[in-house]
Amino acid sequence: MSRWKPNARDRLERAALALFLERGFDSVTVPEITARAGLTTRTFFRHFADKREVLFADADQMPALAARLVHDAPPDLGPIDLVARALPTLAATAFEGRLEQLKHRKAIIDGNDGLRERELRKKEQLVDAIAEAFRHRGVDDLTAAVTAETAVGVVKVALRRWVESSGQEPLRTVMTDSLAQISEAFDQFNQPRSGPRRSAESPLIA
């Protein structure tokens, strides 16, 4: 990167988000973005395929990143332990330090049907990539699929809460809390509070 254009990508992203917010995503052109950023369209297209990519370039990386986190985990780790361990890395790699951008991005996407649909499609691809990575670890089909849905659900809920609360708590804390809440709900299901553990009631053990 030329020393005359430090952080070109970041500047382009900030300029684009500001313009999308001011004037609506549909009406903003790439030359307007580059003019605002003080950069050339040539520089823009070195970083993004089109103006949509300013919003989705990072989301496009998510399936590969998540799959790598699953792939690199110790082989004997249970599926939810793996998710619990991967969440802080995911937070640090993909989201933390980008609160303002993510807030603007969310506002832009929420206001545009086409963008919301693309966002949902990206989430779907993320679920599929995680499920596939779990299957590669030998996790059975059904567990792989449902764990992937749950993991993406936890990330989605945590991310929304983090952005909406303007980062009151660190994202990794919100993510850990989200997982802890659903984990607690399952613990309550597996082990009713008002009686002995279900397994202790089983005739095999009693």
Place this chain on the structure above:
Amino acid sequence: MSRWKPNARDRLERAALALFLERGFDSVTVPEITARAGLTTRTFFRHFADKREVLFADADQMPALAARLVHDAPPDLGPIDLVARALPTLAATAFEGRLEQLKHRKAIIDGNDGLRERELRKKEQLVDAIAEAFRHRGVDDLTAAVTAETAVGVVKVALRRWVESSGQEPLRTVMTDSLAQISEAFDQFNQPRSGPRRSAESPLIA
């Protein structure tokens, strides 16, 4: 309903699905659907707002149905217990007995970007409705949101598996299995198999 048009809605749905499969969703018209079904367009529009509604009329009912199941559950039931109890009712009310239609519907939607996006949007609305219903029961925000994501994930995975396996097992069994798998994964997380329960390791108890 006139005795000359028994099951008009069902006949219209079958005719529409057959035509969508044969010729692609986009190129089929309402008069073609009604001709195939041997009914009038007037009858069609008494049952469906447009040809899209043939695919989504039932999905449109899902948020209200799921919210009612959450609302009607005994107040002291934990969130996952509630989901576990609601799944068979959901299966019976919304899906069972409709395997062929659901199979065709899935094939049509999978082959059309616009329909897939609408399907994802409906799922999103279902998640929101369930989360809202949980909050009304006094479940905290975070648990409500993550439980709703997980519940819809379980239903989605089970439904896909049921349709893809041509209903080899009853849907309620597949749903119960999906929930059992993710529950087992959380149980493993909450209580590692190779050691004492996490709480027993806590210095507060040791």
